[in-house]
Amino acid sequence: MADAQPMVPPLMIPQEREGSRPFVQVMHDWIVTVDHKRLGIMYFSYGILALVVGGIEASIMRAQLAVANNNLVSPEVFNRLFTMHGTTMIFFAAMPIVFGIANYLTPLMIGARDMAFPRLNAWGFWMTALGGILLYFSFVGGFGLYGAGSAPDVGWFAYAPLTSPAFSVGHSTDYWIIGLLISGFGSIATGLNIMTTVLCMRGPGMKLSRMPMLVWLNSVMAFLVLVAIGPLTAAQLMLLIDRYLGGHFFDTQAGGSAVIWMHFFWIFGHPEVYILVLPAFGILSEVIPVFSRKPIFGYNIMVAATIAIGFISLSVWAHHMFTVGMTSYANAFFVASTAAIAVPTGIKIFNWIGTMWGGKITFTTAMLFSVAAVAQMLIAGLTGIMLASAPFDWQLGNSYFVIAHFHYVILGVIVFGVFSAAYYWYPKVTGRMMSETLGKWHFWLFLIGFHVTFDFMHIPGILGMPRRIYTYEASRGWETWNLIVSIGVIFQALAVLIWVFNVIRSSYKGKIAGSDPWDAWTLEWSTTSPPPDYNYAELPVVRSRRPLWDLKHPEDPDWKYE
Amino acid sequence: MRSRNCERHNSKLRSLAKRALRALFFVSIVGWSAAAFAFGPSSTPSVFSPDSTPAHDIYHLSLFVLAICLAIFLVVFSLIVYATIKYRKKATDDDSEPPQIYGSNQVELAWTVIPILIVVVLFLAAARVIHAVEDAQFPPNTIEVTATGHQFWWEFQYPAYGFTTANELHVPVSDRSHPTPTHIVLLSADTDHSFWVPQLAGKIDLIPNRRNEMWVDPHDLGHYVGQCAQYCGTQHAKMLLNVFVDTPEDFQKWVQQQKAPAVASDQVAAGRKVFETNACMNCHTIAGTISRGRFGPDLTHLMSRTTIASGAAPNTQDNLTLWVKDPDAIKPGCLMPAMQLDTQDVNALVAYLMSLN
Numbered sequence: 001m002a003d004a005q006p007m008v009p010p011l012m013i014p015q016e017r018e019g020s021r022p023f024v025q026v027m028h029d030w031i032v033t034v035d036h037k038r039l040g041i042m043y044f045s046y047g048i049l050a051l052v053v054g055g056i057e058a059s060i061m062r063a064q065l066a067v068a069n070n071n072l073v074s075p076e077v078f079n080r081l082f083t084m085h086g087t088t089m090i091f092f093a094a095m096p097i098v099f100g101i102a103n104y105l106t107p108l109m110i111g112a113r114d115m116a117f118p119r120l121n122a123w124g125f126w127m128t129a130l131g132g133i134l135l136y137f138s139f140v141g142g143f144g145l146y147g148a149g150s151a152p153d154v155g156w157f158a159y160a161p162l163t164s165p166a167f168s169v170g171h172s173t174d175y176w177i178i179g180l181l182i183s184g185f186g187s188i189a190t191g192l193n194i195m196t197t198v199l200c201m202r203g204p205g206m207k208l209s210r211m212p213m214l215v216w217l218n219s220v221m222a223f224l225v226l227v228a229i230g231p232l233t234a235a236q237l238m239l240l241i242d243r244y245l246g247g248h249f250f251d252t253q254a255g256g257s258a259v260i261w262m263h264f265f266w267i268f269g270h271p272e273v274y275i276l277v278l279p280a281f282g283i284l285s286e287v288i289p290v291f292s293r294k295p296i297f298g299y300n301i302m303v304a305a306t307i308a309i310g311f312i313s314l315s316v317w318a319h320h321m322f323t324v325g326m327t328s329y330a331n332a333f334f335v336a337s338t339a340a341i342a343v344p345t346g347i348k349i350f351n352w353i354g355t356m357w358g359g360k361i362t363f364t365t366a367m368l369f370s371v372a373a374v375a376q377m378l379i380a381g382l383t384g385i386m387l388a389s390a391p392f393d394w395q396l397g398n399s400y401f402v403i404a405h406f407h408y409v410i411l412g413v414i415v416f417g418v419f420s421a422a423y424y425w426y427p428k429v430t431g432r433m434m435s436e437t438l439g440k441w442h443f444w445l446f447l448i449g450f451h452v453t454f455d456f457m458h459i460p461g462i463l464g465m466p467r468r469i470y471t472y473e474a475s476r477g478w479e480t481w482n483l484i485v486s487i488g489v490i491f492q493a494l495a496v497l498i499w500v501f502n503v504i505r506s507s508y509k510g511k512i513a514g515s516d517p518w519d520a521w522t523l524e525w526s527t528t529s530p531p532p533d534y535n536y537a538e539l540p541v542v543r544s545r546r547p548l549w550d551l552k553h554p555e556d557p558d559w560k561y562e
Numbered sequence: 563m564r565s566r567n568c569e570r571h572n573s574k575l576r577s578l579a580k581r582a583l584r585a586l587f588f589v590s591i592v593g594w595s596a597a598a599f600a601f602g603p604s605s606t607p608s609v610f611s612p613d614s615t616p617a618h619d620i621y622h623l624s625l626f627v628l629a630i631c632l633a634i635f636l637v638v639f640s641l642i643v644y645a646t647i648k649y650r651k652k653a654t655d656d657d658s659e660p661p662q663i664y665g666s667n668q669v670e671l672a673w674t675v676i677p678i679l680i681v682v683v684l685f686l687a688a689a690r691v692i693h694a695v696e697d698a699q700f701p702p703n704t705i706e707v708t709a710t711g712h713q714f715w716w717e718f719q720y721p722a723y724g725f726t727t728a729n730e731l732h733v734p735v736s737d738r739s740h741p742t743p744t745h746i747v748l749l750s751a752d753t754d755h756s757f758w759v760p761q762l763a764g765k766i767d768l769i770p771n772r773r774n775e776m777w778v779d780p781h782d783l784g785h786y787v788g789q790c791a792q793y794c795g796t797q798h799a800k801m802l803l804n805v806f807v808d809t810p811e812d813f814q815k816w817v818q819q820q821k822a823p824a825v826a827s828d829q830v831a832a833g834r835k836v837f838e839t840n841a842c843m844n845c846h847t848i849a850g851t852i853s854r855g856r857f858g859p860d861l862t863h864l865m866s867r868t869t870i871a872s873g874a875a876p877n878t879q880d881n882l883t884l885w886v887k888d889p890d891a892i893k894p895g896c897l898m899p900a901m902q903l904d905t906q907d908v909n910a911l912v913a914y915l916m917s918l919n
Binding site: 153294297301327347356374385395470561 | 605606607608609610617619620623624627628630631634635638639641642645646649650651655659660661662663664665666669670673674677678681684685687688689691692693695696697713748752753754756758760763764765766767769770771772774775787788789790791792793794795796797798799800894895
């Protein structure tokens, strides 16, 4: 690894060490900050905190399901756990984490000094934070003044009419509605900000066609945020009107429609999957080339495939509704659109393989996570193909097979991608390297835990086990599989603990990274680690997709070929 | 030298492909021959042991989809493994960069067109089964059932015979040459539910203010299990489904028994009085008496059922007693209240219930 000097010299302003200043002042700086890097770190840390909380909820559920007829938690508690687990992981873990990564890296990667709207950025983060706090306040305030508090128990997609006042008394569902409504505003703000930044803030020479893949994927993600969060917000408002102002949108007893809620929710819900997975694809598209020592294979096609995924993902939502009794024509349409999305996704997998092909691959922890994510995306995509076949979905929909499938996407691709990003960009954020030894332990333990849990989780689904049941009979033949699935959780929890320890330890004891520890090619590696407040003293001039390659190889620069 | 290597490489690849094809062929032969005979009812409701036409159609489609997915997996996964092993940086490598390849339009075209063709095939295969299951025509001897989902139990009405029962569905066995399908209309009284007996058919939701339908034609006698597959509230987990497939004669016998009103017996008059002077009668129907409630399961022929509380417990005297005393002990969070009866009343009531054959 070449420990190269910064390509662009920083301004000579002495940076104060934070440790030398009073704690209150440091806290104050973080709270009032509008700096995209600090907000990125805050988004990311908030997401990791939620990830741990959601992980604990999942662990309790797995303990309950490890054996048949278990009484560890009551059905009420179990129902709250899966509702909170799903809501937390999607809205307060995954989204803040991908927003954090986009926030930190987008301006650095396109040669800008900050996001387009720094204050809107801060506002977005604090709205998201407030949404999560409101959701968790329901544990205390969910039943108002009488009785103990209670979290919502309507499931993370909260199908009507279970959310109507007749079936959901107290305020737990209201906390769910308002928490998501408010964090949704924050998400829209951030989506708008990323979009505008990419369109208006690119540095000199940074054409759209020269942007790093991660920036491309984040812009399509931002576009999807703008399109998809709206329907969710509208549905939440309608539900509030139903609950408090006598509306009948979803009130089936007064002629409302339960199915229209499903449509609203999944018009949001399916693009949401791509909102989360596209940034992960972006991370893979940055990490794999650098550690294969080759440019991304088929840049233009990769960008085209991303845009295709963005558009097609808006037309597939009702594959979540194959069992609600749509006509055969509607079902057939959604089979076609859902299967079609496999084509651009497949192109991506092939291009990642094409990038590695003929390279010189170094398996750093970041690369290990990325390669595992590619293989797991292949499997997740194939189980997705099975579920896209509507009749197969009539059997497997709402079973543990579906749970295994989407956890393969969310853990196997998104979380693996996020860990990859964490190892890859940690030196840039902190100025120090993470321990590779601990990193390898983290990777292998997490890989084993992931596969023990989620490979075997497909099987009870095939054997007829529906999701969201707090217990099951021993006679059903699901016991062994559930026990294996639960055992995998231990490995995953251990791995995450090692990672958290590594993150904290390396920030004190890690090797000094220098500005470009991976000998990489995108702009963020041209400034110091950590970057100064203003990112670049002089905005770098870009002539190709790999500006640092051009600098390091003046005899064979990329711009000659593009 | 180079070309010979290439050749050897190619022949190796070819033999590998041949072996993969043979394995695939073998897997599908086993699958198809397994599909040729019926599986019979099982306490593990696997989607891969179908015993009714809709489940069979789905099963055949799923084998086809699985075979394609397996083939794709083998090819692409091998590519990933090959690339990561072959192209890892070796200790002997110098620090020079490998050749910088930016892409290839021919290759991109290939891995765009081939997946498109696969998608078209998968779509056509799925569309065929969707049509066969959803747009099926029914013979005149079809049995009609209306299933209504409740929190957290099932109501089954047989409109042609004019009776209602709960939680345990009886249907006649269907001969392959002269099918007697059962057509089920799916309604809901409260929240969403889903009717899923994996060996008989895929699941279809029961949604309030909406009429869905499905059908089954079981080919084997016996007891099929399933359960509610759409989260419907606290006791979603214990909203179990039991389907009994009878011979046509047994089914007719069962129908005649269910059609008859409850037989009043003087020996259990005390229990009947408890039932009719407490809130029991507000929720439960016992045909032939003044109890006409519709919120809870019809109890006219309670003892003809093998389980209580929608499959949560076997239908025994002890369980009935416990259920009447404290429903939450069997099914915490269910909607039946504990009536706070004294032991004498409970015993009388259970005696009455146990007379409802």
